[in-house]
Amino acid sequence: MTSSSSGPRTTTAPGNSRAPWSLAWVGWCLAAAVPAVGHFLIPASHPVAQVVSYCLVSAGTAAAMAVGIRLHRPAARSVWWLLAAGQVMYAGADIAYFVTTTGSETNYPVLANVLYLAQYLLVAAALVLLGRRRSPQRNTAALVDTAILAVAAAVLWWVFLIHPAVAAPGFSALDRVAATIYPVMDLCVLTVAIRLLLGGGARQTSYQLVLAFLGLTLFADTAYGLLTLHGMYENGGWSDAVYLVSYLALGAAALHPSMRRVAEPVEGRSGATLYRVVLLAVATLVAPVVLAVQNLRHAASSDLVVVTASAVLFLLMLTRMAGLIAAQRRIAMTDGLTGVHTRRHLSDALRAERERAARHGGSFAMLLVDVDHFKHINDTYGHPAGDQVLREVAGRLRDACRDTDVVARFGGEEFAVLVTGEVPGRLAALAEELRQRIAGAPVLVDNRTAITVTVSIGAAVLPGTASTEELLVAADGALYAAKRGGRNRVVVGDAEWTTAATPAGSDPADVDRQIQRWTALVSEAVRRRADHQNVPVSMVAGVCAAWALLRTAGPDRPAFTAEQARAELRRCRGVQFHPHAVDEFLALEAAEVVGTPAAAATPLLPATLG
Known part of the structure; x- marks a missing residue:
């Protein structure tokens, strides 16, 4: 035996070894944090440097996504390529906006706005495709829940963001169009994201990072709209920080190894959880609460929209309740x-x-x-x-x-x-x-x-x-x-x-089957009582088995007569056996529907009693 074969060998468990690219998402976060922080450290007197640092993160996110797709090769590559393309559109829109508006009075450059809107469409398409892959089966309950939450969000967007901008004096036609179309696109993305979120299933790290990107982006868009509406927005503000963090989350999602499994089909669920019910209840109350707040503020210009939304929410909740009732009935039958x-x-x-x-x-x-x-x-x-x-x-x-x-x-x-x-x-x-x-x-x-x-x-x-x-x-x-x-x-x-048949011979299984059939008949009679109670089938089976045991001769005792067996069941009524089970058994036995004396002794009867 050679020394190489006799000496100990050191092996590394697969679970303890890491591929060199498994922490690429961490490296991306650290690298992208440098220009992100630099964006806020650069003085406002150097706007070009600020824009360059901002666009480095935005465009770098698209590059990181391309690297992640080539690195991990997920099955649903189209989802990730659509998200990457959307990020390319966004970075290009930022660059076009800066180049076009520098030294110009143009507030809404055509190219920049086209690219911004294209990003919304690409992200929404990616989310729809991801949702279909994760939940290929139709889920009506999730669709209704999504509609309820989306309508509630639309009420808030309309009352506090869209309508004030559209009705504000001094706004140009382009201002009004922008104040409407961008929140509407945000609502579309939000609706698709809610449907994805309500689909359930495993939530891998990459999946959570994608949700974080969506949540942060929608929050920053809303904040940007409100700040602009009230004349409080300025470059390098906190809303820009939210945007940058969202880009870091999206790039990390594409580079994280779990991105391979994000689009795997998940098991459908009803969604009838306490958390879901509370969430839907809060969403349903949004419209009437907003209406009350508007009345207190003496701002009734949106009453018709809010009232309409309240009616829609009411109908959606009725639809959801009908679905739950139908699902419970389907389960019961x-x-x-x-x-x-x-x-x-x-x-x-x-x-x-x-x-x-x-x-x-x-x-x-x-x-x-x-x-x-x-x-x-x-x-x-x-x-x-x-x-x-x-x-x-x-x-x-x-x-x-x-x-x-x-x-x-x-x-x-x-x-x-x-x-x-x-x-x-x-x-x-x-x-x-x-x-x-x-x-x-x-x-x-x-x-x-x-x-x-x-x-x-x-x-x-x-x-x-x-x-x-x-x-x-x-x-x-x-x-x-x-x-x-x-x-x-x-x-x-x-x-x-x-008349109920009686097992003949000495086959214990025959007697046991007869007890099961008596149990079915007595259980049905108990259920039809006017004072019906939920008597467990096991209690009914105990009465039937006791009768068979009493009426069967054992090795050291004779069989009870029918009258003796009846007296014994009445004695145990309410003590050992449920009163309704005893009453219905004796009634059916008197009608010769159940309880014909068993002719065979069986060792299974004591086990049936237990």
Whole structure:
């Protein structure tokens, strides 16, 4: 063994090594600070030197951005090139303005103003493109919020900046045009920036520096307009310092390594946070507060504009509230895993369909679909694979059903399909089509593994005079018969199946499934009480499991009689079990809808109770 191979080797962890250009943004800030500070140290008697130092920072920012783009090679180069082009326009406008106005009485040189306005357009285009890349999906809530904040800002700009300049005596036509067009362009950039900010997602250092550039620039523009309006602006003032700091932030944003990830897509969010609500509330109050201030100042010339803005803000807030309500309703009626409806929505649709059938003397039908051997799938391939199976089964059910049918996740690996309209002649055919659709193609649970999935389907159709509970029980009995008949089959029940089926044999899973079905029926009855309370499903399941345990003979005790079991539940009512859960269970048991004595002992029942 040679000494070179036996001796220790020193390695540097990747996380501890820095590329030489990773701190280029710091170097830019330090270098650009020199002419920035020099701009304020140069005496006013040397205006050329002041302008040169100012333009060095402005033009240097564009150069720094070009270097950053070539250095880091971001995926969204067009965003950064547009920002760089906008900065070139701004630096060129500053130079053109100084050259044109030196020794001249011209206040608004054409070339300088064209370049200034071009900078606004390029920056706005860059922000729009950046926003679309970060949030490619449509986000109506963010658009409405942006509109609310933009209208509030427009009220402030109009009342305190635009209208005073337009209405002021002694202003030329060019003065009035400039006093209008530049604040309007600022508002456009502000609107796009707000939309970008409300899009959410990761806020890298480069992203924050871009936002700092936008905020500082808009603040300096507003300050410049107000100072000019009141005759207080002078070269080398504090507003120039704000502009220079904004340039440093933009150059640093382009040179920072995180600029590569600024345009990466982000996950959408609803935006219904306390911070957002407070911000929107403040924005909505801007117009009435400004109106009150104007009245106190006896300046009513902008009343019509402010009142109109108040009405627009009110309508926008109503739109936002309607969106939040729709989003909450969508969440409440959609199962988060599979994307089909929830059981609560199914219950509402089932009652509506039953009422329709009763009015027209028709019938209503339901399919209960249970994934065969689902526990084996979870145990063999893992819970993520089981979730994928549920998603795929739900998708195939939804694709095979009509738009008017209601597909819902009934619980666990069970789904329900409420078949609307007149269905007696086609129910069995529809159920068989669903079974074949699911079994016909394997389910890909990961990139390499495809498994065959089958389902058992219980179908029932009853006249509109029957209750929703009877339809559920009939479909449940048919499903149980399909499972007992060997699975991967369809069984159609009828009015004679309206008494809850009892698991036969000694399969613990059969008894456990029966308890789950009792729980579904009792939970629905509890929810429909006039004095409805939010009784957790676990409490209802505890009552159902207790009944099954009492009515099942154990190794060292006989089974309770029905009357003994009822007395035991009443004794525990309000002590161990929720009163509403006990009352509704006993009512349904008396009607022979639930609670048929279980014939098999099962070790799963104590676990169900816990």
